[in-house]
Amino acid sequence: MCRSRKAYTLAYKKRVDVERDTYLPRQSPKGLLWCTDCGAVYYRQHWTITPPQEIKERLESFNGVSFTLCPACRKIRDHYxxxxxxxxxxxxxxxxxxxxxxxxxxxxxxxxxxxxxxxxxxxxxxxxxxxxxxxxxxx
Ligand SMILES: [Zn+2]
CATH class of the missing domain: 3.10.20 (Ubiquitin-like (UB roll))
Structure with missing residues (x-):
């Protein structure tokens, strides 16, 4: 008995063009980011206004903290x-x-x-x- 193996293909999947938000970074930034406009903090791969206490303490020490504009503040400035x-x-x-x-x-x-x-x-x-x-x- 001969069994033919079907090749695994993704052709059946529906192709959906999802445009990427150009204001989001392509790679996750390292360290903590602190938005200079709204005070949001980037950690664990997302932005938050209310970081946990240990992150607040790191922000106060400025240890490994970079200052930038968050994507939302950049969109507001660009009116986008x-x-x-x-x-x-x-x-x-x-x-x-x-x-x-x-x-x-x-x-x-x-x-x-x-x-x-x-x-x-x-x-x-x-x-x-x-x-x-x-x-x-x-x-
Ligand atoms: Zn911001």
Whole structure:
């Protein structure tokens, strides 16, 4: 009996073009980074406003700490939002990440009811529309 071996291939996987956020570094920076604008701290491969106590102590000693601008502050300076939240036609909130706009929309829907619509553009920018009253159908 002869068994043929099928070659393992990834051809069945759906190819999705995901554009990379150009404000994020290609490689994880070494050491601690401290944003000079907002005070966010980069450690364990993410930025946070509320680092744990041992990280705060390292920041106070300036041991292995580099100063920079975090990606969010750079986006704000460049006026390059990654998301927008429209609040029922009242005003618009711009966000530095798509996920933040989506989370805000979900929180609004959960807290205040209404209807949320998500419109993504090339996996790089999202527009979230929240309406207090459900959208009315036009007859
Ligand atoms: Zn910052």
């Amino acid at each position: 939002p990654s998301g927008e939240l429209h609040l029922g036609g009242l005003w618009k909130v711009e966000t530095t990440t798509e996920k933040l706009a989506q989370r805000l929309g979900r929180c609004l829907e959960k807290a205040r009811g209404g209807k949320v619509v998500y419109k993504s553009h090339n996996n790089k920018f999202v527009r979230v529309l929240w309406q207090k009253e459900p959208l009315k159908k036009v007859a």
